[in-house]
Amino acid sequence: MSEIIINNKPYSFDEGESILDVAERNGIHIPTLCYLKDVTPTGACRLCLVQVEGAERLQAACVTYAKDGMKIETDNEHVWKNRKDMLDFILIKHPLDCPICDKAGECELQDTAFGFGMMEEQVSSDKPAEPIEYWNKIVYNSNLCVLCEKCIKSCHEMTGCSALKMEDRGFYNHVTPSKGDTLKCDFCGTCIDRCPVGALLDSQFHHSARVWDLENKVTSSVFSPTGGAVEYGLKDGKIYRAKAVGSGQITAQDRFAFKYLDSAERALNPMASNNGSLSQISWEETEALLKDKLAGVKPEEIAFVAGSTITNEAFAAYKKFMDAVGSKKLTSEADISLGEFYDKYSAKFGTMENIGTLDDIKDSDVVFVIGCDLRREAVGVKHKIMNAVIHNDAKLYVAGVQKYEYDLFTTKTFMAEYGDFAGALEEMKKDAPAPSNQQNPNIIDVVNDPELYVPAVLKKAKKVSIVIGEEYIQSGTDADAVLAFCDFLGKDLLKSVFVINDQVNYMGAVVNGYVRNGYTAQKLTEELRSGAVKVVVNAGFNARPNCKVMSELESAFSKAGTYIAADIFKTGSAGTADIILPVKDSLETVGTFTTLDGRLVALEKIVEAKGSQKTHVQVASMLASLMGQNVTACAYDTFHGDIAGKNGFPDVDYSEVDGTIVKEKSNEWNSTPYSYSKPAAKTFVYYMFPRYYTNIITAKSYLAPTEESREYFFPVVKQILAGEDAEYAGAEQSPTVAKGVVAVTRDF
Structure with missing residues (x-):
């Protein structure tokens, strides 16, 4: 086993580890300012200087790699003096304005200077x-x-x-x-x-x-x-x-x-509609009003729709409420967004859940991003992909209607002209042509760089991941195209498949049975319009602009005899409700979410609610009670009774939920027959999310300090990036958008 000697003691090391890595792992303190374990070292601050036997000068521990038999001293007078000189150099420019600096109390430089006994600049400037x-x-x-x-x-x-x-x-x-x-x-x-x-x-x-x-x-x-x-x-x-x-x-x-x-638009107390105008009422008045509205309602006349920002406990409690009253008419925002795609996805894989983990993406040596704007849909997934590219030398292939900000890291982007992702995937499958320079095969043919051709790279790959996003689903491309591409990649190589949604607990909706359960938003819209559904309960669903199915459902809510909205806001899709039941936000209560890779994560109460809001679990309990049924009002009881030990999750206590508890998952692999036929060229108008978007929450998160005008917390840029379409002839022609594609920012 290879060893280095630090301060006269031997320590083993792995190839590629620096002196600093070995020292940190063994509790030997070496000061640094520039070192980050997650990125390549820079050696910029020079505070980590150490003395290496045989070296003429002191060496920066972060960029000096361990060698067998190397002897290092980290704490002698010579080392200490040179580190102090480096600190003096840093402080030539940096004023010791600690009393007025926001970082005071958690500043690494402040701590380091104090450790060296430096209370003032040694060299003024x-x-x-x-x-x-x-x-x-x-x-x-x-x-x-x-x-x-x-x-x-x-x-x-x-x-x-x-x-x-x-x-x-x-x-x-x-x-x-x-x-x-x-x-x-x-x-x-x-x-x-x-x-x-x-x-x-x-x-x-x-x-x-x-x-x-x-x-x-x-x-x-x-x-x-x-x-x-x-x-x-x-x-x-x-x-x-x-x-x-x-x-x-x-x-x-x-x-x-x-x-x-x-926000001024928070729903702090219950509200009821009186001739189209909402007025505040007490919870006692609310219960009396609801009891009257729900009296005599048959099970088949009540329906429920859920957003994807409510907790697993809320999903479970509302489902128990609906089961208790005998109705199976449940649907969700997640079903609207992904349901049709999941029909074919589940036929292939035997599940609607994502396959693999986020760490599988990080550890992959080839990653495919298919129609997914990670910045707007899943920044956390992008971070894992960057880990794979930077630290695992992974090859990144993208099929999209635009080029993304991380294009520098992309091995090759295949533009889906006119939104034809199936065509882009067919291009991905093509192997490199024979070298054009037949006379001298030793000359590198740049045009035929084998890394630009997926089949050549797959021959050397051991672990592959694929991410599928909103661009693909909006484009109308047959799901079979990307599922057949999974067959092309192969079961043995493809370790993770992720279908992305931007909403925090969309996988909770899947796991708790709110997606493809036999009742859809389209069916609910039809039954609201026909009068078959007389009472509809909306828990946190807010329609996205430019989504036809969501907009039609939102407008149909008013057709119900009684429309009940349980929401944190009194506006949005809740704005036309007959009764608004104010609920606590996820920062105001406890519960769990299911991550997109099937882990349980816990919510802890951060702040107290400023009104008389109830939790979603309490609302479900109240509604059940008014209809003569019993559903617990306690989130902890709901977790232990309906989450822990259910749906593949282990039977654990809430206190054990730390983000590492993983749902037990299994999947099949059925072949997907598919034959590509180039469609007629037709402009694809892609409605992209504003940057920093998270549905209704972000859009309502900030009131301008002057209160003269309301503005978004992150200003929404009214951008139209036109590929090719007469209707948008005056729009900005962008070389980063595919031909025949018009990318329009959704208006929130």
Whole structure:
């Protein structure tokens, strides 16, 4: 076994490990500012200098790789003096303004300087006079920047955005957007979390509170179906900031969109419609009104529709309510979004669940993204793909109607002209032609680079993943085309298949039986219009603009004799309800979500609700009671009775749910016959989500401070990127959009 000697003690190491890796694993402290385990090292700060026997100079431990028999000293006077000199050099530019810096109390430089006994700058200098820049939701102070490059590295290697770069030299060296005057990125804030000082800050939190005054609470993401952990900082019961936990990554919504809790459009107390006008009533009045409305209603006359942001416990409780009253008329937003695709997907794989795990994507050596705008649909999945490309040297192939921000990392993009994804998949299957330079086969033929041809790469592959998204499903391309492509990849190679939806608990709807259960939104719309359904209960469903099925269902709600909406808002699809039952948000209660790869993640209560709202579980219990049935009102009881030990989940206590409990899954593999026939060219209008979108929550999350006008938390860009269509002749012609495709931002 290979060993190195650190401070006269032997330690084993694996090939490719640095001295710093070995030291950290064995509890030997070496100070750093620029090192990140998740990215390639830079050796920029030089605080990790160590003495290697035989080397003329001190070596940076983060970029010096362990060799058998190497002897290292990490803590002697020579090492300590040189590290202190490096720290002095860093502090030439960085003012010790700790009393007014937002990072004070959790600043790595502050801690390091204190450890060296440095309470003031050793070398004074004139700092730039106007160092602060505002990049939308992020504040950058170049005076505080220590040029560690963590932000640049993490943005490039962890998110795929490559939105930052270094500019100028020497004393005036600073970080700047790489594409224009402001950031063109996901605004996930990975750079903020990785910054060791106060150079990059969350603009909402900037100068609003001291970190030692915050009470920190952790819960699972209420926005992302990948289920990352989010730490909220609270003061006086109000959220002041959100950030990732440890080395994790979160979305822009997780970090910045929590203000929707304080929206003026929150439903704080029950409301009833009186001649088309909503007025507030008490819960006692609500129960009396509901009892009257529900009296005499037959089981077949009541229906239920659910959104994909409610918890597993809410899904289970509402299902028990419907079972108790004898109705099977349940449907969901997830069924509308994915149901038709799942008809064929489940016929092939024997399940509607995704196959494999997020770690399977990270560990893949070939990844296919088929019609999925990961920035808008599943940033967490994109992060795993970037891990595969950067750290596993994975080949990334994309079939899409546009090129994405991570195009730099894509081995090849196959544009689906006119939304013809089947045609793009056929192109993917083509092997490399014979070399054009037959006379001298030793000359590399760049045009015929074998990495550009999927079959050649698959011959060397061991693990493949495929991600299928909204672009594909909206395009109307037969599901058989991509399922047959799975056959082309092969059962032995294809370890993970993900059908993506942007909603946080869409997989919870699948697991709890709200998708393809024999009753659809189209059927509900028909029965509402005909009068067959007299009472409809809507739990968190909000129609997406530009979705015909959702819009028709939303308009049909008013046809019911009684329309009951259980929602956090009093607007949106709930706005036309006869009775609005205000519910607590996921940040105001407990419960679980099912991630897109089948893990259970737990929600912990972060804040108290500001009104008399009930939880969805309590609402389901109340409705059942009014119809003479009994359903528990306790989320913990619902978890232990209807989630734990059911639907493939192990029988665990709620306290054990930590994001690692995985649903037991199994799948079949049935061949999918498919023969491609090129369709007639017809413009495909693709309605893409605004960036940082999460349905109704993000759109209602921010009221302008002046209250003169309401604006979105993340401003929605009214963009139309035209490929080829006379109707959009005046639109911007974009080289990044496929021919015959018009990409239109949904209007929220």
